[in-house]
Structure formats: structure tokens, C-alpha cells
Amino acid sequence: MRNLYKTIFIVSCLFLVFEAYGQRTQGQNQIKLRGTVMDGSTQTPMNGANILIKTVTDSLLVGGVTDAQGKFEVNRPDIPQVKIEIKFIGYETITKTHNLRDPSDLGTLVLKEDTQTLGEVIIEGQSPVGEMRGDTTSFNASAFKTKENGMAEDLVRKLPGVTIANGEVQAQGEAVQKILVDGREFFGSDPNIALRNLPADAIDRVEVLDQKSDQSRLTGFDDGTYTKTINIILREDRKNGKFGRVYGGYGTDDRYSAGGSVNLFNGDRRVSILGLFNNVNQQNFSSEDLAGVNANASGGRGRGRGGWGGGGGSFYGGNDIGTITTNAIGLNYSDKLGSKVNLTGSYFFNNSNNSLRQITNRETVINESLTQYYQENLVNTVENYNHRANARIEADLNDKNSLIITPNISFSTRKTFSDRDAFTSNNAGDSLSALRSITDAENNSYNISNNITYRYKFDKKGRTFSTDIFTNWNNNDQYSELLAASVDYDRNAVDTTLQETDVLSKGFNYRVNMTWTEPLGEKSIGTVGYQIGNNKTDSDQRTRVFNEEMQPVLDTALSNVFENKFITQRLRTGYAYNNEGWNFNVNLDYQNARLDNEATFPNPGVFNRDFNNILPSAHVSFRNRETGMNFRIRYRTNTDEPSVSQLQNVVNNQNPLNLSVGNPTLSQSFQNSIFANIGKFNMEKNRSFFMFLNYSSTNNYIGSSTFIAEQDTLINGDVLLRKGGQIRMPVNLDGNFNTRLFMSYGTPIQKIKSKINFNTRLGFTRNPGLINGERNLNDNIDLSQGLTLTSNISKDFDFTISTTGTYTIVNSSLQENLDQNYYIQESNLRLYYSPNDGKLFVGNNINNSLYSGLSEGFDQSVWLWNIEAGYRFAKNNKAELKVVIFDLLNQNNSIQRTISDVAVTDVYTNVLTRYGLLTFTYIIGNFKQPENNGGDRPWGGPRRGGRTW
Template identity: 30%
Template sequence: MDRLTFFNRHFCNPPNIFVANNLLMYRFLLFLSLFCSLAAQAQKPGGVRGSVIDSTSKEGLNDATVSVVTAKDSSLISFALTSNSGFFEIKNLDTGSYVLMISYQGYPNILKAFGITTDKPVVDFGSIKADQEYKAMKEVILNSTPPVQIKGDTLAYNAGAFKTKPNATVEDLLKKLPGVQVERDGTVKTQGENVQKIYVDGKEFFGNDPKMATKNLTADMIDQVEVYEEQSEQSRFSGVDDGNRTRTINLKLKKDKKKGLFGRVGAGVGTDGRYESNASVSYFKGSSKLSLVARSNNINSIGFTQGDITGVGVGGGGNNNSAASAPGITRNTNAGLNYSDLWGKKTEVTGSYFFNNSNTNNTSSSYRQTFFTDSTLNRNQRSVNDNSSSNHRLNMRLTYQIDSFNSVIYTPNVSIQHSENDRFTGTQTFAQKGTQEYRLNDNTSSIHNEGNGSNWGNNLLFRHRFRVRGRTFSINLSNTWNNSDRDGLTDSKFGFYTQGIKTKDSLVQQINRTVNGTNNYGLSASYTEPIGRDKVLELNYAYNNNSNSNDRSVYDYNNFTGEYDLVNQLQTNRFRNNNESNRLGANLRVVKKKYNYQMGMAVQQLELSSNNLSKGAIIRQTFNNLFPTGSFNYRFARSKNLRFDYRGRTNQPSATQLQPIRDVSNPLYQTEGNPALRQEYSNNFTLMYNSFNMMRFRNLFTRFTFGNTYNKIVNSVTQLGKGVQLNRPVNADGAYNMSGVVDFGVPISKQKGGNINTTTNFNLNRDVSLADGVKNYTNNLVIGENVRVNYNYKEKLDLGISGGVSYNRARNTLNARQNNTYYRYLASADVSYIFPRNFVLSTDVDYTATTGLTAGFNQSFLLWNASFAHQMFKNKRGELKLTVFDILKQNRSINRNIADNYIEDVQNTVLQRYFMLTFTWNLSKFGAAQQGGRGGNQMIRMGR
């Protein structure tokens, strides 16, 4: 199927429902289709072809890299791989003089000059013989890197082939790569999965936070972007896949960026009191690397992944469909240091320290419908939140190579946190039976929480290789210790109604103190033994002990003394929980030329004990489980791969879920633990297919997953009267989920760097809950399609256009009134153009529309930002930029949450229009630079 046919099918004939719901969106994608079709048809008449054969055997050389570069300046024009017979063909060449370069491992480079003319647009070299005695031409091009390379299981992108605007970040670069997506919050996805780790030259950068690298490093530092699935430390050592894989990106720095001082600092002031300042400075010298990052602003620019803050719980869940911006307005200040080095010849160390302080203000309104068998509860709520937090985080990794057979890896980490939260809420709840609706209750509340927490973790891994290849032994010791305490103050007033008439007022005035502690330690060992040339047997053992304590003290207000000195016996409780497990397993791994597979089985005994110290009640449970595992990987060709995985696992209930106390700090929404909870058991299946055609620069990735859970811990909601609900965790069967994604990318023009990427995904989730003791199955289906086009023109114009639609459907077995269908449409465009005299104009537009939500929560808005910058001083080191955010003042944040037996629409405060003037200075003091061509396609030219 050619590109024109492809786009006509997908976009020129959209579904009727799509057109009916949003004509503007249709027109936008129609424009997108037209643009892509015109770009695709702009083909040039010239081409070159031939066959590469071995001069001795006369057989074709498969997968030889064939590149076409200009004879004038050695700029890369296009590339291809030879077929099984050694044939290659490169089309779309303009008239001019070129050099054909053929590279194949074990053979010298072959170079042949040729020209494309109007009279002779196609050059056929016939059979090109490759042998060890081949004499290169007088001027030799030693290296020319194609845009994408396959290196085993790694997909490597040449960063220089994907142009970005001046002073772009790594995040901007990743948006240009086919098969890579960057979400609005900065989350990076490759082939439909979230990237969990991003390395810099193979080393951690501020721990495991991927956003620290993408938001703080500049694109012009990067030589290659490597994408792969990283196995666990143990799997990489033993060669036996334990199924623990992490989607990973490694940023390889340019050679001339590995020695010297570089980075950038900037500051800006804006209207409405907006400000920002940031610095990202690194000093590299040999193996020593030191990086500093710091920023402070009140424009919601955090620059890292915000972790959980101890002591303040925030409710949520379900299918949270995020809107255009994060809720609230955040003032944030953070700073950190990252260090890596070699200490002597045997010790490698990496470490980082990070500090963050933030404050977020948010006003939100929500409408929730809670469904029961004979009625519906409708709740309107408005709340004002003020959250502040600070934390210190320290990570380290020490690797000591004792000798060629033994090594030790030690990874400690520590964090200290403090958080405060003030929440003011007004709520009204109505009961609906048929067409009648009447008020049940209303509530105004003021809640203050303040918490402190500390976390300490250690992991020590010893590894030993025997002299027999494939025979290994390793032992791992781990320990984590967490402690947190939270103090809370609640002052709430409740009004209760009968048939719409107020009958009762109630006050809740109390303070509470919660102290949590966790101590976990584990030991695991693995031994591998080779069986023949292509088989490895692994025996493994693991012991784990996890102890939790949860002490809660609640005191009610005493009107006689004016103090909080009345102990609330119902809510005060001391609770201990411990689970201890022993696991023994074996795995067999077989590796063949075209395929490999692994089969394994483990047996585990787990003892779970819950001790209610306040009531003197102890519950002990013992579970025996089998854990089968299996995987199969088949490689059709160098760049075509099929993989199947199966894993079984258990999940234990938390101390909070087990603690048998009723929390009535909010009388309308009470919670209670369940000490009789059993563990969950899950089966997870994954099927993946990955294909990359380097001759046509097309990539295809598909993934299908299925998982089901037995004894899943779910919520049981019971009505206690007058709109009061009790939530209690219970075990239930019947939950499963399945998902699929198809990601397809094609180039507009390989030499221009433009590409078209489509992503089709679906997710079907079946969850279980209980409403008044009746089991309810909720089926949530989401189907989405997204298209993105990137296009560059003469390194002046940088254009990105995307559009997408998602279909969301919720169905349940308890009450058809909960059934719901809605659509979300997204479209965006970002354009950057470099004018003469180093002026840069950039603008981005995001259009969001939603239909099918509750009245008043449907949205349709345009978020338009623009900036105009001037690069100044020598080597364009300085930049003065004027930015306008939300030009039309339409920014909004509306979410829909679907969970248990309710549907909820939430609208939050977002940042709206402001102007900002910033100045940025680029630091650049490197060692001796590598001579090379433009854009990272480095080519060293030599004389005779």
C-alpha cells in the first residue's frame, strides 16, 4: 500500500460519528491528510541500484549497508540494506554528483562515484564485487551513520538525522523519533510502553527518574538514542531471563561533549507575578562526570517525576483521562547533583542528591454519580486545596570488580520527606429514585494534615563466574526500612435530610495521629549450569520477610475542657502485620540460532499473620502457590522478532487494608479494614511482534496483553442511610484486563528526516465491586487512534502535526444507569522557523474536545502558545525570548474517573495566559572537537 492510499483510507473517510461530533477536528485531520499526501508525492526522479556479491563465492551479501552521500560535502542523502540476494535500490534522488558507499562487516568499504542527470536518471551498477583486496578511491569517507540502526535487540537512532529547533531539550528530540511518544506531562513511551529508565552513556542520571535527563539535557549533546528492554541485573549476569524487564533509553553523548564544561543557565520574568530560573551545568573529564541541575518557578515547570509524599493521602483511581494541563498552580524550587567516576581500576561509582520544595494551590469542582440496585446518589462538591512538600533524596551505586570471576554491587538509597495539606470542602448529596430527586445531606469541612517520613534501602549483590562457561552463582541481600507519621485536624459540619427536609446537624471535631513502619528484608540465590552448547539450567531460592505496623490514635473535641482529650475508641487501634515467604524454583533456557525459549516453575509457601493489639485478636493464614513461567522468542530476521511471555505472581494486602478499624473522620464516606483478606494471584500473558525495514525506513510494533486476577482485593460499598457509605476491602473473582497496541511508522523523506507515525490502541478492563452486598462487574473499553507527522525543510522549518480520537465506553451489570459512552478528540501542531539574522519563531496549538460527559463538564478549547527569540553573541550562546502562554485564555482541566460503582467528572484550576521574557546563556568549553559533517552524521575525509 502506498502512502497516498494509506492516508486516504485512514483519514479522508472518517467514521460518521467522528464527523457528527466534531467537524473542526475532521477538518484538521483532513488538512493533515492533504499535507502528508502532498509531501509523499513530492518524489524525485533519480535512483541507483545494484547487487553486492562476494568476489570468491559469488553469493550475495545480505544486510550490507548502502549509503548515498553528496560528492561535494559528504552529506548523507539516503541509505538502504541489501536483500538476501545482495540487491539494493535507492530512489528519490535529485540530479547531481554522488558517492555510493557500501559497508559490510569483514570487508573494506567500497566507494563508487556516480551522477544523476535528466538524460540518465537511474544508475545501475550491476554486480559489485566485494573482496579483501579492494582498493578504495583517493578520498575516503570513513564513517557515515544512517538515521536508524538495529543492534541486536537495540534500536539506535542517530540524533543528528532528526533536526530540532535551537536550544531544544532531549524531550524535544525524542518527539521526532519514529516509534517514540512524549505525553503532555513529559512521560516517554516507546512502542506503546512507558520508559522507566533513561541512562546517559550507560550510567544513571539522578537515580531512576527519566525526566531528569529529558528535561534538563540539551539535544545538541546527543549522538545516539538507544531504545531497548533492559533485563534485571541477575538476568544479564546469568543469561536466564527472570521476566523482569524495564523499558529503557540510553543517551550516548557526542565524543566532543565528553570533556569540558557545558550547560545553560536562564532566568525570566512575566506578567501576573510569573517567574522562572533554571541551570543545568555539567563538567566531564575522562571517567569523571559531575552535573548540577537547579530551577525555581511558579509556572508548573517541575523538571522531574514527582514521587509520593509521605503523610498525605490523595484519593483517585479508575480511568483517569488527563486533560490539557496538570491541576493547580505550582511554585517549585529544586536542585540536585549527579556524580559518576571510576575509583581506581576496579571500582565504579554513581550517585546523586536531589532536593525539592513545592507548593500547589487548586480549586476543584466535581460531580459524582454512585449507583446502587434501586437508587443513585448524586454528589456536587467544591474544594480548595493547598499542598506543600519538601524532600531530600540520595541514591548511590557502587560496583567493585574483585577479579575476573567475582564482583560486588551495592546500591543504597535514602529519602526524607515533609508534607502539609489544607483542604476546605463543601458538598451536597442528593438521592435519585426514578425521576424523583431529593437532598440527603450537605457538608462543609476543614482538614489539615501534616506528615514526616523517612526511607532507607540497601541492596547487596555478589556474583561469581566459574571457569566453565555458563556456570555462575550469585546471592542478593536486600533491606528496606520506612517510617512515617501524620498528624491531622478535622473540623466538619454535616446536615442530614429526610425527604428534602433537614432533620439533624452533626459536628466532627477531632485530631488524629497515625504512625506507620515497615521493615523488609530478603535473600535470594541463583545457580546456573550449562547443559550442552545451547542449554542452561538455573536453580533459585528466595526468602522474604515483611513486617508492618500501623498505629492510629484519634481524640475528639471536649466542649467542657476546650481540648481534644476524648479518646475515640472506635477509631483508635494498634495493628501489626507480617508476611514471610520461602520460594524454590528452576528454569531451563534453550538458545538456538533463530529462536530461544525458557520454561520454569517455582513453589512458594507464604505465612500471613495479622495482630490486632488493641483487641488481642490474631489471624494467621498459610498459602501454597505454584508460579509457572515461560517465554518464547523467534527472530525471523535481523529486524523481525516475535516474543511470548507468561508470568504468574501473588500480591499481599497492605496493613491499612487489613487493619480492622472504622475511620469516620468523614461521616459520609467511612472506611474499614478487613483482617480476613487473602492474597491475590494474577496470570499475565504478553505477545509482541516487532519489525523494522531499514530499506524503506518503516517500523511496525504490535503488543497484546491479557491478565486475570483471582481473589482480587476490591471495594465493597454499603449504604448506612441518609447518603452515608461504608467502604470495606474484600476478595472477589472475575477481574481481568486485556490491551493491544499497533504502532506503524513510515518516512516522508529519509533525507529530510520527516516521518509519519500512527498508533492504534485498545484497552478492555473488567473490574469487580460490591454495592450493598451485590456483586457488580464494570467493563471499561477504550479505543484510540493517534497520528503524528514530523517534517523538516532545509533545517529552517520544523513542523509537527498530530491528531487523535478515543472512544470510551463503560458498562456494568448492576445498574444500566451507570452505562456511559463519551469521546475525546485531540489535535496539535507545533511549528518552529529560523529567520535570517538568527531570529526564531515558535508556536504550538493544542485543541481538546470532549462529548458525552455530564452537563457542564464537556469541553472544547484551544491552547495556543507562541515565542519569538533572538540568538546573539558568538556561537549563538545567548538567547533572548518572549513567550506568550495560552494566548486565547482557554486552558482547562477536566477529567473523568470511572471506578467501583461510580462515575465522576472533575474540573480543576489551571494556569492561564501570561507573558514571559527570558534570557538564556549557553556554556560551552569543550576539549578538542571531532572534525565532522553536519548534524551528527560525522564523516572524516582523508587525502591519499
């Protein structure tokens, strides 16, 4: 805790320094310089030219970028004389001095081509990496070289502060939840579809931002709700025409991969079609579309690594444990209907079949001297069918009324078959129990939701009324069969179970939020609001046990009918102030919540609770355009109600050695969270720094109470738990908190035309739990240091070298001397080379995973080496034939460690191993060129830059 207080103190001091500095700089008057930049050869406006305002001694004061019309506006500090530089790659730099008495309108500035050459090599300037625009970090795509026919994922991997690991995209230390294309949704909120289906050479800029809620954006009042978002801005010459790729391949062991994506763009009207068919563990979408693929798999540190992407040529190592066959198709449509309505909609279908084998070692601390070990072998198959459709309609009905509608619907079917063999023992070497079970289950579900946001804008600037209405219907119908035999070593006896279970769960919830905003001056605004919501779930579980005559008999101990309602009402007041670089707002909410639980079978009972909470939140941000510094602190409070599965007092015995049961007396939890972000870009030197700090604590944390039977025990008076078996029940506990610190620093290495990034992560988590009635505090401290060296030489030679080492310290209050610390290091080398302008090419992707401190047999050094070689032909290298060898050394595997409040679990899972694949790919590209596409400019193609969102 002492270190935590030091960290918060340091951040607070930094904040005060920035505040003092910001007040000083804001005290200066500023002059707005404006002008237009033109191409001297074509006499056309230049989009994306860099405007730099410097002191006479060459210290950067402020910068800007021209828009699509070549125009710019830059605030010039009120000092006697400044130097103005206008830059664009491949053009001579214009340098001017500007005095206070000179006109603020610089007129038309003409850039001439820089024709200096050395042999056939053009003398290149360095393209600026990007800039900070308020809460948005904007990266210039042309500053990052990617290989021929590379995908958006290849580009995003190179961005400072962005990492992609195990299928998850993180930016500046936070998980990216949405990726937009030109400010529009692309196949809903799935971040991976855009990254793995859009070509890198179609991208102009990439923006990383915290996207506000629809209601906040319409009213102008920040409600503190953010979504970490990446917005991909396409080049102007890619917004009219068709582009994409199709591919197909076949290889050893009957491995195959086929699919493609086609984008038909005509201005605002855009249609994208994608397909994916393979048995090489390749999914170009997120795990939310693969519900059940990772069933019974443990998350946590480690990796499950799958196949080399068939068409994109990029290695994809996501959450793809087991061996997976995937079939998927999708359609995305976006258009502007008239001048007032924007429409986006998509449909996505996927079918997957996963076969996996797992070995699990779990170590559970019971008390200061006793530890129990659980070992399990699992064979599991999962088959999924998922349909998902969503839409977004944005309508400016007139200058006063605006409307946003976002409906979503999904249907899924999941079939699972599990064969489990388990064994428990203790640290004294005693065998306690064993289990063999077979489970066969089918689950059918649907989810329908809709969100409507409406805003009315009054004549008085800043005065608005808005309402946000959310509704959701869901249904989950599951049938399962269980055949189990358990061994009690004390009695030398075998117990058998044969049962079938039907579970029907239905839910409906709504939330209505009404907000009024009122201006309180030129730079401030106030708000009042009211919100009401209800989350209602009905669950009916019926378990039937087969008797000696093989007739099903209802088992009331394993059956339950339960209804849960969570009703909330909230009053909100808020104030916001905005002055140049400063933005500040504070909200104070009062919330009344009522939790109504009613059990009607087999034992009727009513459990009601009322909660009253004061929920403050605040946000302050500072942006200094002169120094490129961006600083933001957020504080928020929220409550979280228990789910119906946590409340329902019925035993789940799908694993007879690891039972679980709900707790109808649970209360809601209350969380305090603090977030701090610092970002700084030195646009002139292409250096970047980001820091993210998060602290949160939870009162009434919903943890677990674990009971491990020292002898045969009856649960709820009817369910037998054998010696060595355990049962978990959720309980409310205090003492949960976690802290995360992420820092990223990037700087170019000019001599080798590369950039190096350092990523540092520190984390501390405390999870309270109960085991056999004793309180345990499980503390995890993560120390992680990463380094990435990324080339920026050319599209014909590209490499990335990265390594990240994470040391985790695990402390248990019940056994303070128990050593469960471990170390995991992930290293990667990506190398691509083409000796003849993209025709012939070779690629290598070498991964090493080093594990130390895990269970016996899990400490390994695993190498995964993928190689590819191919030849591109036809016009503009549109056709490609390549050979891929995946897992050349045949060492691929998946090792994961998870840490709970009372246990440490290591899991080994089979993954795809060595195979070869011959793939043919054809690039589709047919664009309507702009009136002037650059002519014979030494750089060719369109100019980069600008922003459309």
C-alpha cells in the same frame, strides 16, 4: 471475550509463521564479512557508516553499522552473489559485489565526500532511522531534525512508537521507567530529568530496550524481570568538556522562572548540576518527587496543563493541576574508579507549594433502578519538602567475582490544608446529606533501601553462583486535625466533629535470592534457586475527639494498633536455550507464603493465612536480522499481598460522607500475564512497525465493597454513617482481567521531508465490585486512534501535527441501560520557524481538548494557545532573549474522568492561566575537540553512530 480469543489466536498463528520462517533462515550457512571504513579526506575511521547487504535485485538482506574504530562485521547469507553498499551522509556510496569465493575480509574501504551542490544547497542523502539489535531498538539521532537549542525531549517525541503525554513517557505501548545516559543512571530512575536537561544536539543515538535485572545480566540467565528503558548515547565530542544552559525570566502577575543545568564531562568522570525555581507550574522531574502535589486529585483521562518551560522553550503539560511554585536543585556524579569500579550517585531536593480548587461530580450505581450523585467543591493547599539520594556501584573485583550495590534514601515532609463542601442526592431528586469540613495535616516520612547483587563465575563457562539481597526501612509519622459539620436532611439536624489523629507506621522488609546456573550444552543453561523474604509493617493510629469542655478524649472506634507480616519462601528451577536468532527460557517456581496479622488495640485479634502456589513463567524471542523482524512473547505469574492500610480494621473519617475501613481477612491475589511484542524496521525505506499485546487476569483480586446507607447506620458499632453516606472496604473478588493492544506504524513522506506515524490502542478492562452486597461488573472498552505528522526538514523549520481520539464504552452489570460512554480528543500543533539561521525565531504550540459524554457542564472544547518569539545573538547563537505568552486565549483548564468498580467520577481542577514572560537564556558549551573533527566536511561536526553500552 470472543474478540479476545480471536486476537490471541491471530498472534499465535503469527508466532507459528515466524517460527517456521526462522527455522528456514537459520538453516542457511552464513559468512562473516568484515572490514574498516575510512574518511578519504581525513584518513580517520568513520563511526556510524551503514553497511547494507542486498541481493543483486536490490532487496535488503541484512545491515550493520561501523563502530568507533570504523570496523564492522556482518553475517552474509550463503547465496551465490550479493551486493554490498557502504553509506554515510554527505559521502559517495560505495557499491561492491561479493561472490562466495571472494575473501571475507573486505579490507579498508575509503569513502569520498559527495560535493554535489545546487546553489548553496547540499544534496542530502536520507539518514537511516535506526535498526533492531536483538531486544533493542536503536534510533539514529541525526535522522531527526530538532530546532536550535532543542532538548532531548524534543528529539524523543519524534521517535517512532514513543509518546509523551501528561508527564509520562511511553515506548512501544509501555511506560518508560528509567532513562540512562551512556548506560549509566542519571539522577536515579527519574525518566524526566534527562529528557528536560540534556540538549538534543549532544545525542548520537537513542536506544529503547527491555532492561533485565542486575542478577539476570550477571548470570546470563533471564529471570523474566524487565524494565522498559531508554538509553541515550552521547556524541563522542560531547564526552569531554562542559555544556548546559542557564536562564531567568520575569513576567506579568509576578510570574518568574529561573534555573539551568551544567554538565562537566571529562571522559568517564561526569558531574551534572541542575536548578529550577519558578511559579509557572514547570517541573523537570517526575511526580514521584512531588509527593502530595496532586493530593486529593483524581487521576484518569483528561489533562492538567502547566507552563511553557522557561529555559528550554518547550511546552510541558504534565500532572500539574493547580498553581505550583517549585524550587529544586540536583547533583549527579559518575566516574570510573580504576579499571574495575563504576560509580554513579545523585542528590536531589525539591520544595513545592500547590494551591488548587476542584469540582467533583460522582455517579454511583446502587442497583438496577437507583443511582446516587455526589458533588464536591474542594480548596486545597499542599507544601512539600523532599530529599532524595541514591548511588550505584558496579565492581568487577576480578575475573570471577562481580558486585553491584545500589543504596537509596529519601526524606519528605508534606503539609496539607483542605476545605471541603459536599452534597449527596439520588436520581429521584431527593437531597440526602451535606458536609462542610476543614482538615489540617502534616506528614513526615523517610525511606531507606539497599540492594546488593553478587556473582561468582566458575572456570566452567556458564556455571555461576549469585545472590541478590534487598533491604528496606520506612517510617511515616502523620498528625491531622478535622473539623466537620454534616447535615441530615431527613432529621433536619446538624452533627459536628472535632478531632485530632496521630498515625505512626513503621516498616522493614528484606528479600534474599540465591541462584546457581549450570551449562547444559553449548546453547542451553539450567538454573536452580531459593528466595526468602519478609515484609513487616507496624501501624499505630490514635484518634482523640474533643468533648464539650474541649478536652481530647481517645476514641477507640477510630483507633487501632496493628502488626502485619508477609513471609515468603520460593524454590525456583529454570531452563534457557539460545541459538542465533532464537531465545527461549522457562521457569517453574514453588512459593509458600504466610500472612500474619495481629491487632492489639482496642480489640485484640489474630488473623493468619498460609498460601502455596506454583508460579510458572516463560519467555521466547525471535530475531531475524535479514528482515529486521523482532518478536517476543512473555508469560509470567505473580502474587500480591494486601497492604497494611487495606488490612487495618480502623475507620478513616477524614471525609464523613465517604468513609473507608480495612479488612484483616484479606487474602493475597494471584495474577497471570501474557505479553507479546513485534517489531520490524525496514532500514532502507525508514519504515517501522511495533505491536504490543498484554492480557492479564487476577484471582482474588483486591477490589472494594461499597455500602451506601439508606438510613443512619453505625459502623463497627460506634461510628455513625448518615443516610446517603458511604463506606468502602477492600474485599477479595474474582473476575478481574484486562487486555491492551498497541500498534504503531511509521513511514516517511519524502516530498515534504516528514514522517507520519499511526498509533492504535485497544483496551478492555473488567473490574468487579460489591455495592450494598450486590455484585457489579464494570466493563471499560477503550478505542483510540492517533496520528502524528512530524517534520524533518531543518533546525530552522520544525512542525508537529498530532491528534488522538479515544472513545470509551462503559457498561455496568447493575444498570445495563445506563449510558456512560464518553469521547476525548487531544490535538496539538507545534510550529517553529527561524528565517535567518536561528537568529530570529517564532514558535506556536496550540492544543485542543474536546470532551463529550461527561457530566453536565464538563463537555467542553478547550483551546490552549502558547506563543513565543525571540532573538539569538553572541557567538554561535549562545545567548537568547524571548517573550512567551502562555494561554493566549485564557481558556486553560483540567478535566479528568475516572472509572471505578461502582462509580464514574468527573473532576474539574483549576490550572495556570494566561501570563506573559520575558526570558534570557545563555547556552554553555566548551568542548575538547577530537584530533580530527571533520574539517571542512560539508556536514561539519562529528559523525553520528556507534554504541557504547
